[in-house]
Amino acid sequence: MFKRSFLSALIVSLLLLTVAAQCAPQPAAQPAEEGPAKLKVFGAFATPIEEPWDGVIHSALLNAESEGLIDYDYTDDIGYAGDMERVLREVADQQKPDIIFGDAFGNEEAVRRVAADYPDIAFVFGSGLGPSEPNVSVFDNWIHEPAYLLGMLAGGLTKSNTVGVVGGYPVPEVNRLINAFIAGAKEVNPDVKVLVTFINSWFDPAAAKEAALAQIDAGADALYAERFGVIEAAAENGLWAFGNMSDQNELAPDYVVSSAVWNMNPTVQYVIKQVQSGAYTAQDLKDFSMMAKGGASLAPFHATESKLPPDLIKMVKEREEQIKAGLFRVDIDEAQPEAVN
């Protein structure tokens, strides 16, 4: 008897500790200011915010908070085991936020089920599917345009005529970046060979590094790091690397030429304005994550700029301007890329 109650006490206390450990320290509430009522915004993330995808959403919301536009609170690491629906319902009932941001991948139905029950709350979620009336808007990381520009840089910089990409899973969000990268490389250098490896994990940097080293053994001398771990392999061998999602130059300042950057600020600002003016509708916010509206960009070249061929920079910059002006369209190809292109 004693043993059993001790055991359950142990389990409960371990679980409590774990839960406590996973709650992030929350930023202190800011003193109330005069002016229009601040919107209450909640972030609901399936992964820890250290994951780059959710990290981009989180940092845009933090920006909006520091600009005094919103009150922001979040829960991360919700996972894919059915907790998303419970968290969303609790938040909607108790905190009554004006907007809930998050990622719906792996939780698409739960998000839409809850949203239908709370039509007064704007649900703005990263999703591979479409918007749902009346209140679910969707966005996604449409950074295929900067990925194309990275491909141009890689195609122009490779000496061995072989470049490599290491990706997580061959899902549309990843495929369209890799395909754009390949297209960009081929535009500059039609003979270039592009190697593509998937590691079937979003987070296994050690495996990603091994995949990159295997590509280097196969002759690749410029690597696109769709996942973490690849830049380390490139830097170790003194090869060019390209980052993804955020500007990753600081990981290897001498070798990371540029990165395909996703920026959620335009999306967040737009939704806040819409909700404030009462004009919010369910829609696909795709355009706000593309280059023309500043939702995607090519990271600066930092210290590598002086080592890059000036004509290549000129060519890439021209393309960048054309994309922004709508004069050049990067194809969205979501088919799974071949291993050797």
Added chain:
Amino acid sequence: MDIFLIGLIAATLRVATPLLLGTLGELFAERAGILNLGIEGTMFFGAFVGFVVGGATGSLWLGVVAAIVAGILSGLLMALLSVQLGVNQHVSGLGITLLLVGLSLFGFRLVYGEPRVPPAIEPFGRLSPFGQTPILGPLFDQYALTYIAFALVPVVWWLLYRTSFGLQIRAVGENPEAADAAGVNVFLTRYLALVVAGGLMGAAGAFLSLAQLGAFTYGIIAGRGWVCIALVIFGNWDPVRVLWGALLFGGVFALQLRLQITGLQLPYETFLALPYLVTILALAIAGRNAAYPAALLKPYKRE
């Protein structure tokens, strides 16, 4: 072909290193009768503590030592629960994994805040005793921890089979009652086995954060701890056979990454599944005569 083969072997040794360290650790625990499912969390904790201490002090070796200490603490917690209190080993091990993963991520935010790019430090360089010698040079271009891990195999074998400490560990793992009657302190022996096990697991984690990557990220262990548990069974609780298991898994893993980019017209998942398929196959063939330590999973109580 030469580059392919040499690259493959060099990669095999790299991939096998954390598996080997973790598996040798788990082997100690299981030979003493304790299934330590805290291994995944202990490796994660070791990777985290090693990275923080290595980064803060500027000494990577100090980081490795700190990771070992962290692993030892985790081993002591496991011992407290499963040896002292006789808690179900599955529950206490999984609890420790959950606890340490959460604790490490929490600690990460306390130390580094919420950086958009994971903090990085200059990792261990590699040691190449053969310099630029053709074949041997690139083959033995490995991290110090890799050499240490492989050197540990005979050491562990010697400890287990040629010392009285090893005999005591095996005795409490097979028949704690008889060992106790013979004057062996079952609790102390199991404590010590878990301490050694934890230290090795912590070092396995530190290899990933301090040698392989020079960074600590969420998901850095990525299930390697569970692979170690399987490798112990694969190796039939024998340190030398465990070595073959780690090399086989590491080798097929390195091979599949190379096969993926050869352009063979097969779905890439086929390659990714290879290490697991081969391990299962080898388990099915070699593991038929698996002889568990008889007292595994059984808490010992003195009557």
